[in-house]
Amino acid sequence: MDRNATHIHNPADLGDLEREVLQLIWQRGDQVTADTVREALSRKLKESTVRTVLKRLEEKGYLTHEVEGRTFLYRAAEAPTQVAARAVKRIVDWFCNGSVSDVLVGMVDSAMLDPDELKKLADKIEQARKDAK
Numbered sequence: 001m002d003r004n005a006t007h008i009h010n011p012a013d014l015g016d017l018e019r020e021v022l023q024l025i026w027q028r029g030d031q032v033t034a035d036t037v038r039e040a041l042s043r044k045l046k047e048s049t050v051r052t053v054l055k056r057l058e059e060k061g062y063l064t065h066e067v068e069g070r071t072f073l074y075r076a077a078e079a080p081t082q083v084a085a086r087a088v089k090r091i092v093d094w095f096c097n098g099s100v101s102d103v104l105v106g107m108v109d110s111a112m113l114d115p116d117e118l119k120k121l122a123d124k125i126e127q128a129r130k131d132a133k
């Protein structure tokens with residue numbers, strides 16, 4: 001799979017089961033088998049169903065796998081923050097003509113960010129300015 005394809009896929013298009021599996025893999029932070037995923041899911045599914053979901057997530061660029069013996073070991077291809085950033089970028093592009101500042105102002109105006117989060121954001125911005133110099 002072309003690694004660049006992960007930048008094309010829309011995270012909002014993931015189904016509920018795909019999101020649940022991806023969250024589970026992110027939470028574990030290591031390699032998992034289809035059986036491990038199946039046992040950890042909130043609903044009981046056949047192993048073939050879980051394998052299909054894992055394969056779809058890999059085709060969409062969210063997972064990679066290695067083979068150990070005859071066992072497929074899956075891991076996340078990207079951190080959740082990277083996937084979330086891509087999803088937010090699509091929202092920014094669709095609704096705010098690419099203006100991240102418009103989105104942030106909207107989040108502040110609607111009280112989505114509390115004072116602690118605003119302070120962290122301001123600190124990050126200041127650090128990015130320093131790093132750019």
